[in-house]
Amino acid sequence: MKGILIFLMAAMAWPLSSQAQLGKLMAKYHEKEGITVTQLDKSLYGLYEQENLSQEAREMLQNLEEVNLLSLNLNSTHPDDCNKMISQFRQLLDAPGKYKLIKSRNDVYGKQLIYSRTNEGKVSDLVVWNQNSERLDIIELRGDVQLN
Numbered sequence: 001m002k003g004i005l006i007f008l009m010a011a012m013a014w015p016l017s018s019q020a021q022l023g024k025l026m027a028k029y030h031e032k033e034g035i036t037v038t039q040l041d042k043s044l045y046g047l048y049e050q051e052n053l054s055q056e057a058r059e060m061l062q063n064l065e066e067v068n069l070l071s072l073n074l075n076s077t078h079p080d081d082c083n084k085m086i087s088q089f090r091q092l093l094d095a096p097g098k099y100k101l102i103k104s105r106n107d108v109y110g111k112q113l114i115y116s117r118t119n120e121g122k123v124s125d126l127v128v129w130n131q132n133s134e135r136l137d138i139i140e141l142r143g144d145v146q147l148n
Contacts, residue, residue: 040067114129
């Protein structure tokens with residue numbers, strides 16, 4: 001009976017842990033050379049609120065549970081470290097059943113990829129990958145993402 005209870009608790013926690021993996025991966029790179037990581041949840045949005053923030057933007061933020069941003073300076077970070085990081089994020093984003101690539105563009109200006117994840121028919125995660133020759137920016141929005 002005790003084993004069944006532990007199994008059920010682990011099964012219930014599994015979806016929660018898998019949803020936060022991108023944010024956890026970003027958190028590994030706090031305070032690393034050439035990398036800026038910003039991780040906000042609802043309780044911290046007020047710190048970044050500006051007077052010129054539109055009502056529409058404020059309402060959008062209230063539907064989000066987390067906003068995670070990672071900016072990697074490709075010129076000031078060792079190429080092996082950059083490649084390792086890029087590989088880790090791409091493995092997570094391209095894993096079957098995790099995220100769906102919904103838009104991609106690759107041109108002389110760089111590479112842009114947009115991934116989404118749905119939960120119960122709603123977009124629960126939106127990830128924007130923007131990479132050029134100088135930097136890589138990854139933006140993750142988690143919560144009730146309104147695409148319009």
